[in-house]
Amino acid sequence: MKHRGRIARSAALVVAGAFVLASCGGSDDSADGGTTEGTAQVTDNETCGTGTLVWAHEQEPADLHLDDPENGLTITAWIRAGLLEGFYGVSSKTEFVPELLAKEGEMAENADGSVTVNYTLRDGLMWSDGTALTADEVKQTFDMIMAKGADDAYIYLLGDRTGLDTITDITVTSPTQMSVTWSKFFAGWKALFGEVYPMHVFSADPATAAAEVNEALRTWTHNGATLPSSGPLVFGEWNKGVSMTLTCNAGYHGSVSPDAVNRGVAQVDSVQINFVADTDAQINAVKSGEADMIMTQPQLAFEELSSNAEITVASSAGPVYEHWGLNLFNKHLKKPEIREALALAINKADVMAGLYTPLFGDILPATGLGNTYWMSNQGTYVDNQGDAGYGKGDVEAAKAKIESAGYVLGADGFYEHPADGKLTLRVGTTGGNKLRELQQQLLQAKFKEAGIEIVIDNPQGGAYWNEQPFNEDALKCAGSGGKEGNCEVWDIAQFAWVGGPWPGGMSSSYRTGAGSNIYGFANAEFDARSDECDATVDDAARAACYNELDLYVTTLTKDPQNGLFMIPLTQKPSFYAVSNTRLATFGVAPDANSAGPLANVVDFKKN
């Protein structure tokens, strides 16, 4: 009964989410996203004012400057998602969607190999201080980020300039229109201008403004005044160690997110983020009515909330996905048959059922993850491993592969190789992650059936990565094609990546000789194809190209000898729980680095 109830709720939420998305393309403007009951209509709320939304969260940022090395927490980006908007936002499908733009940027390829994108901003964009947000301010933001100081070096701490540094021209043609030219195509172009800063409150000189912005972003104030917002919220007050308050932006120009139902201003007076470090205390805060919502990584302790009639668990696909990375120079793993046997024997559905499905229903595919470039909730996702027949717990096929490599089943139930000995492999990760350890145990049992001994070796503390995969000798082995260093330091590494709408960065971990290529994969064809993919202008063709690259990584299709050195396991759901006695409606919360629960804060309404 308990599980049926959860599944029913999850199913209802998925259907509700689907209605939201369907409504965006439709003409009747009806939707049911993020409501706790009934069918909501697309609305245009004109005033703030149904009380304070209280969000209990475990992380507190050191400051609000995202590029500060002292900072770097997801919560910082999530808070800023409610304060500043950019050209593109991130949807619940982890895809870029126009935010300040009236429509998608229009790209044209020029004869000299450069590309130009014409952008059109939405009409009526406003800052919370009543100033119009224009294309000039976008250009000033760019000039400020690219400003150099007196020493001719970039101003420290002002954003990742990757992609911005190849812009050769920005021309503003009207308050709402501008064109940007890159010397060559940059595949991650939609990730740029993700935030436009309120440059009208800073000095006109870019270098001076850069220094001012650097300082202002930490406390979100400049010259004693709060920075104006282009998002639905305005920074209010921050009691360090206790709470942060963001107030409703009464002059907000409205959201055009496909996930949002309300097109007007936020319906709450303010959002209060209470920093509650303890997981159980977060649960008690929601149950006692002292918090209206929590959003966090899934943890076993949250399971009880899902059976509480007063709480709605609105889980979503998270950006964190788990893998097993294989050392291609391990004496067993260097044989493609053994790597394929691992991929065949693994049963991702067991892992999903053991970890996530009971609590999160069918929010994620029960078959687990089969791609390292795209996540399962993205439209571009292809289950490459599933299509190759992997991940389904096919023990007999796995055994056949192992035997074809010359292994013989021993008396202890594990295979042995005449030269390389018993088929035993160590899997390691940073110790202390209970969910991950449970995952390893589930897989260990399945591999035992296939005659593969898996030894779980998770050092406590932060020692694993430095001492094993990134050990100097291990890296030497990977970089030298197994000729130097020590190739037996590690066998299988379990780790997670955080995905986003643009997965192009993945290739850099797989390129020949790359510093983060711990597996020892080297394939000139992959490297060349990777360059081609990054230079592919058409979105659909580029997505297909990345899927092709993934075939090198997760299957033996493209590289029968060295391919299949990664086994994607599962994508984690995000746990999002709201009080349905205190909230009349709630927003879709895309779990992505630039989104989070405040991305659609306009849809929250208190009872």
Added chain:
Amino acid sequence: MLTYVVRRVLTTIPIFFAALFLVHVGVSSTTDPLANSRLCLPRCQAGYDMLVEKYELDKSIWQRPFTWFGHAVRGDFGFSEVLGAPVSKVLLERGGNTAILAVPAFLLSALLAVLLSVYSARKQYSRGDYVLTGFSFLGLAMPTFFFGLFLQVFFGVWFQHWTGLKPFYTSLKRDDSWLHLLQSATLPILTLTIVSVAADSRFGRASMLEVVNSDYIRTARAKGLSERTVIWKHALRNALIPLVTLWALGFAALLGGSVITETVFSWPGLGPAFIAALSKPDLDLVMGISIFAATVAIVFNLVADILYGVLDPRIRLD
């Protein structure tokens, strides 16, 4: 007495500095302030260099504490990156918040410990003594977070569900209302009290039993003094001596920040600040809280020594 105090303070100073020196070296050798910056090099080269200069990472970890000491003796404890404020300000604010919990919890637990000790000693092996002993063992055996979470669920969730009333908050309700402050502080104070009372009452009972069975108490009773006078005037005074040591250590620990209780109740005291500082690492704040905790421990141990003389005139500190 004065000579004793001066001698104690003087002997404490080298221990004090040695402890702080080791804390600084220990934290420096087990943490890496450059960890995040390494990932974004060369983009963050300027920031990287700034951190090297700020934390003197180009110097030996044995040398670095001396710079901090140099500033500290001039009253400059540095700046907390985690909390975005000077360490002295953090100590004042967070220390104040911790004291809101620590002082009532200490007074309540001391009072209860005395009452329970006297009761248990006078009614040794009675049903009440067994019940109190059982609860004391429960209090000693169960971890602090258990009591914190139990009280949170019981009063914050279940009680409200049963009665519709909400007497206490499960975390600090931040406004100007004294009532809300009381409602927020009650559960963490109770948690600290339960944990302290469990240990103190066991020590108090043992001490009291030893005293009530001594010759001078038998003499007092033989003289015809009332039982109340024997227990509360003659026995308790001597029985308190071991408790005073416990109280001094316990109160100093409470003032230094109750990491678990303050974390469970999201109370902005020194405990969570210390954890945040250690995990960052925020060396200035770690050192600031360490110096505060060490000072409090030394002062209260000194107070305990002085109280021995007050409780037992035979003890002469000179």
